[in-house]
Amino acid sequence: MHNKLKILLVNPEAPNTFWSFKSALKFVSKKALLPPLGLLTVAAMLPESFEKKLIDMNVTTLRDRDISWADYVFITGMVIQKKSVNQIIERCRKLNVKIVAGGPLFTAYPEAYFNIDHLVLQEAEITLPAFLSDLEKGCPEPFYTTREKPDLKSTPIPQWDLINMKKYAVMCIQYSRGCPFNCDFCDITALLGHRVRTKTTSQIIDELESLYVHKWRGGVFFVDDNFIGKRQQLKNELLPAIVDWMNKRKHPFTFNTQTSINLVDDEELMALMARAGFDSVFIGIESPNDSSLAECNKMQNTGRDAVAAVKQIQRFGIQVQAGFIVGFDNDKPGVFDKLINLIQDGGVVTAMVGLLNAPRGTKLYKKLMSENRLTKLPTGDNMDCTMNFIPRMDIHELLGGYLKVLNTIYSQKYYCKRIKTFLKNYHFSNKARLKVRYCDIKAFLGAMWRIGMIEKGKIYYWMLILWSLRNPRRLPLAVRFSIYGFHFRKILKNVYPQMKEIAANSMN
Numbered sequence: 001m002h003n004k005l006k007i008l009l010v011n012p013e014a015p016n017t018f019w020s021f022k023s024a025l026k027f028v029s030k031k032a033l034l035p036p037l038g039l040l041t042v043a044a045m046l047p048e049s050f051e052k053k054l055i056d057m058n059v060t061t062l063r064d065r066d067i068s069w070a071d072y073v074f075i076t077g078m079v080i081q082k083k084s085v086n087q088i089i090e091r092c093r094k095l096n097v098k099i100v101a102g103g104p105l106f107t108a109y110p111e112a113y114f115n116i117d118h119l120v121l122q123e124a125e126i127t128l129p130a131f132l133s134d135l136e137k138g139c140p141e142p143f144y145t146t147r148e149k150p151d152l153k154s155t156p157i158p159q160w161d162l163i164n165m166k167k168y169a170v171m172c173i174q175y176s177r178g179c180p181f182n183c184d185f186c187d188i189t190a191l192l193g194h195r196v197r198t199k200t201t202s203q204i205i206d207e208l209e210s211l212y213v214h215k216w217r218g219g220v221f222f223v224d225d226n227f228i229g230k231r232q233q234l235k236n237e238l239l240p241a242i243v244d245w246m247n248k249r250k251h252p253f254t255f256n257t258q259t260s261i262n263l264v265d266d267e268e269l270m271a272l273m274a275r276a277g278f279d280s281v282f283i284g285i286e287s288p289n290d291s292s293l294a295e296c297n298k299m300q301n302t303g304r305d306a307v308a309a310v311k312q313i314q315r316f317g318i319q320v321q322a323g324f325i326v327g328f329d330n331d332k333p334g335v336f337d338k339l340i341n342l343i344q345d346g347g348v349v350t351a352m353v354g355l356l357n358a359p360r361g362t363k364l365y366k367k368l369m370s371e372n373r374l375t376k377l378p379t380g381d382n383m384d385c386t387m388n389f390i391p392r393m394d395i396h397e398l399l400g401g402y403l404k405v406l407n408t409i410y411s412q413k414y415y416c417k418r419i420k421t422f423l424k425n426y427h428f429s430n431k432a433r434l435k436v437r438y439c440d441i442k443a444f445l446g447a448m449w450r451i452g453m454i455e456k457g458k459i460y461y462w463m464l465i466l467w468s469l470r471n472p473r474r475l476p477l478a479v480r481f482s483i484y485g486f487h488f489r490k491i492l493k494n495v496y497p498q499m500k501e502i503a504a505n506s507m508n
Contacts, residue, residue, distance in 0.1 A: 005135075006051045008070035009043055009162070011036035012077050012084035013057040016491070018352050018383045021169070023487035027443040027450075031059035031167040037174065037223060038076050038103055040158035042124050047132070054162035057084060067095050076103035079359075079380030089116065100131070104191060108360050109377075110143075119143050123177075123192075125150035149192070152177065152199045157207050160214045170219040173207045175199055175238065179226045181260060182363070183284070184296045185325070188225045190361035196229030201237045205245050212252055222257035227281075228269065235269055242276040256280035256321075262300050264309040270316040274429060280319040285310075285348075288338040292328035296364065310346035317427040322348045323382075326402055327356035329392045336401035340408050347422030349415075349481050353405050354382035355398070358389055383491060385498040399499055410492055412457025415485045416464040422481075423474045444479050451482055455489075 016022045021033050036056055043052050053069070055062050067073060073092050077085040082105060092099050102120040106113050113119060118140055120127045127144040134140040158173075165171065176198040179188050199207075211220065228234060246253070255278040263270060263281065273281075285306050287293055293301045310320045324339055343351045357378040358364040368374050368389045378388045383406075391398055408414050451461050461482055468478040 004049060004051070005071045006069060007043075007046060007053075007072055007074060008066055009036075009039045009052065009054040009074045009076075010062060010088055011039055011054070011056040011058065012075065012081040012088055014078075014081050014084070015381065016494075017080065017381050018488065018491050021484070021487055023490040024483045025169055027446045027483050028169065028439045029442070030169040032056065033169050034172050034221060035163050035165075035168050036076065037158060037172045038124075039074065040160065040162060041155060042074065042076075042102075042128065043159040043162055044156035045124060045128055052159070052162060056163065056167075057088075059164075059167040062088065062091075064091065064095060067092055067097050070097055072098050072100050075099060075101045077101075077105040078103065079105050079108070079378065081105065082380070089113075102127070107145075107191065108187070110145075114142075117142065119145075121145040122147075123150050125152070125154050149178070149195065149197060152197050153203070155199060155203070157203075157210045160210060160216075165214060165216055170221050171211055171216050172221040172223050173204065173211070174223050175204055175227065176224045176229055178229065179260075180229050181226070181298070181300055183298045184363040184367070185356060185358060187359040187362050190359075192225070196226070198230055198233065201241045204238060205241055208242070208245055208253070212249055217252045218254070220253045220255050222255060225258055226260050227257040228259045228263055228266075231266060231269055235266075235272055239269075239272040239276045243272070246277050251277060253277055254279050256282070258282045260300050261285065261304065261306070261309055264312050267316075270313060270318065274317040278318055279429075280321060281313065282321040282323065283310075283313075285322045285342070286325045287328060287331070287335070288342045289328070289330060289332075289335060291330040292335070295328050295330045306342055307346040310348060311425050314347065314422065314425045315427050317429045319350075319422070319426065320346070320348055321350035322346075322352070324351060324353045325356050326353065326405070327387060327391050327393070327398060331393060331398075333393075333397060333401060336405050339405055340414075343409050344414060344418055344421070347418055347425055349419055349422050350484060351409055352382055353402070353409070355385065355387050355402060356389075356391070357387055383495065385495055403495070403499055406492055406495065410485065410488045412455070412460040412485070415488075416460040416482075419464055419478055419481045420467060423468070423477060426477075428473050440476060440479075443483060447479050447483055447486075451486055455486070 014020060025033065039054060043054060046052060055066055075085060075088055085105060089099060098117040100118045100120055101113060101116045102124060106119055107121045110119055110121060118131060119142065120131045122145050126146045126148050131140055131144050176196050177192045178194060178196045180194060180196060182189055257278065259281045261283050286298055286301060288306065290302045313320050326335060358368050359378055373390045374388060375390060376388050379386050452458050464478055468474040
């Protein structure tokens with residue numbers, strides 16, 4: 001009865017944020033940074049007899065005829081996509097098409113979406129088969145959830161043929177779920193647990209091969225929240241296998257991922273990651289203050305020289321992107337200058353600085369609730385100047401210090417200086433040949449015009465470019481980072497009106 005169902009999978013639109021890189025992607029004619037990995041994996045879990053279409057609203061328009069075509073519309077979403085999610089639900093309602101919803105937004109706030117036909121929550125490896133079984137019998141329930149955490153060995157290869165890869169800047173795969181740490185403000189463990197679960201090495205090699213066969217060449221992001229959760233397994237099994245595969249396939253990919261700062265404690269691991277093709281990691285450094293780190297239970301970061309750690313990782317040929325937070329109870333007014341110095345001295349080119357928020361389900365959320373300090377739900381945007389609780393620091397002092405950090409680190413002068421600091425310390429792999437593609441030339445020409453001719457502070461851009469020419473291997477990275485900076489400054493312009501509005505409201 002249900003073997004010929006038409007399924008439309010929809011990834012809602014995300015607003016322009018720090019991590020969207022929308023302004024930077026225009027230089028290389030890409031529509032979005034990453035494809036919707038969750039939906040592509042769910043699509044692969046559906047019966048082959050189902051007819052499937054995927055619309056990522058970040059690259060394609062969702063039309064009413066697409067919705068009307070479907071028997072069911074599958075929606076995923078994160079908190080930051082909430083506005084688009086609500087619009088999709090309204091459109092499906094009007095066209096009388098049933099909705100199946102899952103993912104972080106619906107799992108965190110199920111009570112807000114009980115009007116949806118079928119909520120399939122938590123991890124799909126467990127709840128989706130239960131829904132599909134009931135669907136086959138003609139009696140699907142409105143609500144599916146579980147406390148079990150699935151074995152990822154059953155997770156299929158994403159169904160890449162549902163997207164146009166050329167629209168995206170980077171592809172993505174997942175090796176593990178869960179994180180061994182328990183930072184108070186982080187909802188990863190609430191969603192995915194402490195125990196680190198992984199796919200097998202052969203699964204990952206098969207996924208890399210699948211991307212290769214689909215003719216992808218370029219960046220691949222391991223979306224793991226902490227890639228190094230099982231270090232011995234990485235060193236003994238996965239990374240050696242990736243090294244072999246990359247050699248066999250003549251290095252078609254570069255990798256980046258997210259790790260904890262204790263990566264720096266394992267030189268063997270850093271060397272292996274660099275050999276395997278990892279050229280970038282994101283690390284939550286959070287604060288220059290040990291008291292603030294201890295406050296949020298980020299004990300793996302305490303007692304460290306963060307600048308020295310960053311520089312050590314860079315010397316292995318791995319760029320460090322980093323997240324920072326202000327607004328901890330232990331933060332004092334001096335934290336802002338300390339943070340600027342840490343970012344500048346470490347050469348952390350991509351530094352995302354946000355105000356502290358407490359997502360639902362976190363220890364911080366429960367603590368603030370008990371102290372009656374919660375104010376509203378978080379937006380999911382790290383840099384929209386909102387907080388969902390009352391901070392200890394005076395709000396005007398906090399916002400003023402926050403704005404000072406952003407204005408400093410993303411001004412052309414400080415940003416270009418930071419790129420130079422990074423490039424002086426960064427170890428260029430001997431294997432990495434200087435590959436110049438058409439899109440690189442196009443991006444360079446675009447940067448020369450937009451950043452080198454039109455933007456304020458262009459003198460610092462040209463000084464950086466001329467300096468980079470002394471060692472031509474530095475030039476592609478100097479140009480790429482300059483384009484990132486262009487995007488960050490665009491995001492910063494959006495911050496000013498929000499700051500004024502918050503300041504005005506807090507006066508009332």
